[in-house]
Amino acid sequence: MIAIAMADCSLRREPTLGPQRTVRPTTRTSLEYSVRMKNWGVFVVALVVAAFPASAVAKPGHFVTPAERTAEFKLHGSNGYAISVQTAAARQPSRGRVSVIAKSGPASVAYVVRGSLARDDSISVRLPHVGRIAVRFEPVHVGHVQAPDNCQARPSVVEYGYFRGTIELHGERGYTEVERTSAPGTVTQSFRRVCSDAGTGGKATHVTAKFLLAGGGGNGGVLNFTAGSFDVGSTTVGPVFTATAIRIREGMAVSTSVQARGGAADFVTSEPGAPKAAEVKPPRPFEGSAAFHLISPHKSTWEGDLAVEMPGIGRVALAGPDFSSALCENSSCTKTMPGAGMFGSFFAQIIS
Incomplete structure (x- = not known):
């Protein structure tokens, strides 16, 4: 996961205006x-x-995936962009991540902030200068998804419903806009899987x-x-x-x-x-x-x-x-x- 830090950022664009700063060397610890x-x-x-x-x-062998509770919802933004919001429950919310991804054709923009799916299936994060997500999940019906054939695990429990609240994304330079109060989505509880890999x-x-x-x-x-x-x-x-x-x-x-x-x-x-x-x-x-x-x-x-x-x-x-x-x-x-x-x-x- 990308490390989060405080910094002010800018990139070289064209046309170039004014004097150029010399780019500092990129060290292995930066x-x-x-x-x-x-x-x-x-x-x-x-x-x-x-x-x-x-x-x-x-290589032949086995691998294990842990149990996880995840959430995702999708909606449409302006200018043909598809927006998805993804996160997972975390024992320490400060170590969790919420991703908001806007994609259109060959281009995509991903925003990653600290946050997680709360115990009441709510998500609340601020996207500095571009938006905010503050929603709670309301389930409508429940389904089950079997584990892959090469895995031993209980079926995942998938709750289908709506995330309701505030969904705002104002893309820089107006590349896309979203202001909604609800979006369809899922909350999925998967269980520990032990899977085999036959290799070649x-x-x-x-x-x-x-x-x-x-x-x-x-x-x-x-x-x-x-x-x-x-x-x-x-x-x-x-x-x-x-x-x-x-x-x-x-x-x-x-x-x-x-x-x-x-x-x-x-x-x-x-x-x-x-x-x-x-x-x-x-x-x-x-x-x-x-x-x-x-x-x-x-x-x-x-x-x-x-x-x-x-x-x-x-x-x-x-x-x-x-x-x-x-x-x-x-x-x-x-x-x-x-x-x-x-x-x-x-x-x-x-x-x-």
């Missing part, structure tokens, strides 16, 4: 570093899941991958761009291009993402085995292109006019001297960006 690495980890996992079933990468029975799946990572941070915010593709046996997944801006505002994490999937010609690298250069030209909603060049073992450039329009932020430049960057093939990454080696190791663990 909030920017930890959030960036989590974002890249999610990116790799998403590509792996899209590429092949979990059983193809999991010793059969190896040949996987190759290439990734490009670029990121910049400053003033409490992080901006990442990733491009990546997998070859899984005879199947190619990607390239997938993702831009993510993460800001921390008065104890609330705001993650804004835009994603697109392109063709092989949209992400090209040189010298298979030890690439030293790459070019990307993602499809819409991205604009422009950018190029990576390895200048020395510990220095690279990431230049171009690559940009994207991000909801609530505006047009954001995704390349330039303020960005650090790295290029990876499988688990081997150039040593040009803090944390890139960890990213390669993370990928190696996933496919091992």
